Amino acid sequence: MSKVELSVELAGVKLKNPIVVASGTFGFGREYGQFYDLSELGGICAKGLTLHRREGNPPPRIAETPMGILNSVGLQNPGVDAFIAEELPELRKHDLAVIANISGNTPEEYGIMCEKLSAAGVDMIEVNISCPNVKAGGLAYGTKPELAAEVTKVAKEHATVPVMVKLSPNVTDITEIARAVADAGADALSLINTLRGMRIDVNTRRPILKMNTGGLSGPAVLPVAVRMVWEVASAVNLPILGMGGVAKGEDAAQLMLAGASAVAVGTACFADPYAPIKVRDELAEIACVQGHGKVSDLTGGVRPW
Amino acid sequence: MSKVELSVELAGVKLKNPIVVASGTFGFGREYGQFYDLSELGGICAKGLTLHRREGNPPPRIAETPMGILNSVGLQNPGVDAFIAEELPELRKHDLAVIANISGNTPEEYGIMCEKLSAAGVDMIEVNISCPNVKAGGLAYGTKPELAAEVTKVAKEHATVPVMVKLSPNVTDITEIARAVADAGADALSLINTLRGMRIDVNTRRPILKMNTGGLSGPAVLPVAVRMVWEVASAVNLPILGMGGVAKGEDAAQLMLAGASAVAVGTACFADPYAPIKVRDELAEIACVQGHGKVSDLTGGVRPW
Amino acid sequence: MPIEQRCTIVEMTPLNDSTWWMTLEVGKMVEEQGLRAGQFLHVACGEGNLLRRPISVACVLADEPENTAALIFEVKGEGTRWLAGRKVGEQVNVLGPLGNGFSVEERGRYLLVGGGIGVPPLLGYAEAYHKNAVAVLGFRSADRVILAERFRECCKEVYLCTDDGSLGRHGFVDAQVRDILEKEKDFTAILACGPKPMLKSVAKVAAEYGVPCQVSMEERMACGVGACLGCAIQMADGTMKHVCKDGPVFDAREVEWNV
């Protein structure tokens, strides 16, 4: 289509285009890989891994809200070893950056996973300190600067590939956490994870989710994501993978203008498996119409009043 | 329609039905009073007042987002004296609870306004410690437990009518603020105010709002409001005016089940001036179908898993 | 392999005051992907609803009308209300074929057990085993009954039950199933679809009489293709399986019923 240069760099990792798929919304790529070649994507943040296999939370795990969804999947995954043995080789058949997403119960667990994944040759590790669906650890790491810094430090010590830390939006001041994580040596930041929310079935009087609350994602959260990416980009000097509610090229352009180097598409895939491809093409079109040679020219280009 | 008892009590103030209109979305009632008699409403939270007249923020002040809007009105208002002289008498011609909403630059300003408004005979005062659109004070009070407590204490000392404190959702732990405010003597809590967000015009590369960021409201925030009302209701023993994204009776029922004694309708009015009336009737219908004698039976009725 | 497709509506008929029969031209899904009854389509339900809605395929016609599938759905909330407002000639966007459908043998003898809106996915099986299958269909009351005539046309026997006794046998389907199995257990399997409590009781009766039982389960879905892990159900062995990818049909013995 357009002649815009699509490739971008995220903490030294080259992405052939700035569209990545968000962790937990795209599995390990097998399912949506039935619809198109995964090489169309810039990268994949794989489903969140833990050291050991987890079955996740009891159902129901999904509730719809106005232009959003709540989920309480709770990190169901086969464990980091199974990922390395069974999923990574499959992903490597395609030409896209593979970003492993990890959650630990202790800083040590993060360290072990970083070692294993670095050795296995993923392109990047996304350290999830912000998943609101796990009782142990999880959210607490993402809301306390010292803990966030500690996890980051351990991850950096054990990883030989770039470490990206994923921030929670459920905080008073996201720049405080961003700064702590940056000071601890993170190579990149990704944001936002889900906002905590709840939906109640008024007939049964039960929360729809068995965990009572869950994480809100989808278009509803886009304005919060844009604000936080802008704040974080203004506060720290690290590349950002922006996400939260992206469903159109314009949404991705907003996040890039706010300061993101690349953009992840998550919930939008559920309505439309082709969403990441469409977002990529529309984004290229926007850059093209605006006369940019490269999409990366958008990054940080917002002109605040 | 149904034979459900609609009246509820909020910190000793009797509302003929649980539907209040949210501060800043309904002016002082004059405009929507052209569409129906304001006596249809349980109450009105009047447009946020400051000690002195304010012109508010420069335009643009409104941006649309997926199922939400951002605003940066910034407390444009005629000042507390003009409200008492010109607006309160008009509102008093109708049969509804009048709740004055106040914002101050200092705890002292809150005190002075509480005195004046108590003397003028409003039914309740809603202390806004959470408006994200004002530079001085505003948000800071709502995000720091000690400051929130201080403002509450001063307000209580100067008010002779019940004091309701309005909480910000832009915090890591809303129960912490709620507890501080409860301990400082608040008679009720209202939540949620707007979530901070941003939208960028990708063609001009300018934020749409002249203030760059603004407050997100409307259906998009409903799941966050339900979660926070539930958390706060579980944490403190104060009546709650729930709000955030209510557009249907079911939404109001969710907030009541989560713990709200009454519910405010805000942004929904912009699309449909009759929204508060429809929400009221649909809520009554839900209570009726479920076989309740009174809508107030819904309050706190959620059965968490 | 699932595909995304805009399908033209060629029939839209109310079956009762809240249930619709919608026939869609599904084209390649039948020819190339082998769409069959008991699988489901993930249907986009208008701009106001972010998520697609899973609706089972009641039956598939390879011809007359060519390459069409019937979806039968009840209006529950906003998505199905939107769907019910569609008209013949309009298009709906669907993902499919999704899920597995019941696993059957060519010469099998099946006992079909459906409850309410769980009845439709059995229709294709009733038709496939012409005059060979036995059906037990349960509904809340006489005015909720759907598809009874069609099942009568193609089943060996059809037993109707209603919760309030306003038509057929008074009570739940599991009592009827018990009576049938009491007389003869010689079924290849029970194929059951309906609300979870019903499936649980039917599974229990089937186990008692040693008859294999397949159940079609429901869970709230996001992606519909196995990517989000949203539609988990608990298995008896403590693991989770996913309705959209591993189901919706499961062996009743594998399911953990006590949650």
Added chain:
Amino acid sequence: MPIEQRCTIVEMTPLNDSTWWMTLEVGKMVEEQGLRAGQFLHVACGEGNLLRRPISVACVLADEPENTAALIFEVKGEGTRWLAGRKVGEQVNVLGPLGNGFSVEERGRYLLVGGGIGVPPLLGYAEAYHKNAVAVLGFRSADRVILAERFRECCKEVYLCTDDGSLGRHGFVDAQVRDILEKEKDFTAILACGPKPMLKSVAKVAAEYGVPCQVSMEERMACGVGACLGCAIQMADGTMKHVCKDGPVFDAREVEWNV
């Protein structure tokens, strides 16, 4: 007093590749509320868009067709795209009448100055002052021109300008306005509608020649009725006024142009 009304679309005609003429049956708004050109309707634009869109009334017909109003709009984003997709016979939900419209005298002589999609709200005034008003209409280029014939039919004189010179005078409308005022200043007032930079230049020229000037302003709106204080514009005296309630038409001298 504004009312909420579902209005049937009785005409839907494209004026160029992105601009539509939509005639609505507005019933009581004309009879009882005295709807007139220059006021606006706040139009609900489908489930996907939370806010209504303000669209000016181009002209009102009390008869033939009875009690209708013409809205002329350009497709800009999702709301107007939805609106452009409506068909004759469908209904749209509108709030109105809203705002003030231009303030005019029965025997006045008006210079109408419109730019782009700011041209339509002047149409009603051109028609009301049959063969008495002078119009200056500016467009980006020849293919963007709308309503030129209709203005020619009812105005004394019509001057067309295009930014690129592809039709009429090359350049902006304010140059043309200057030339006209240079020859004769005897206008009751200038009535202007268009983008803010255009209004600013026209206001400047008007002030130079001492001709009263009314301008129709735009600002992003939520409620449309004066309740949310969203649509503020800055006044020269430092106060804020609101486009929906105090406007959209303001005396050009009252507006703060340097923001």
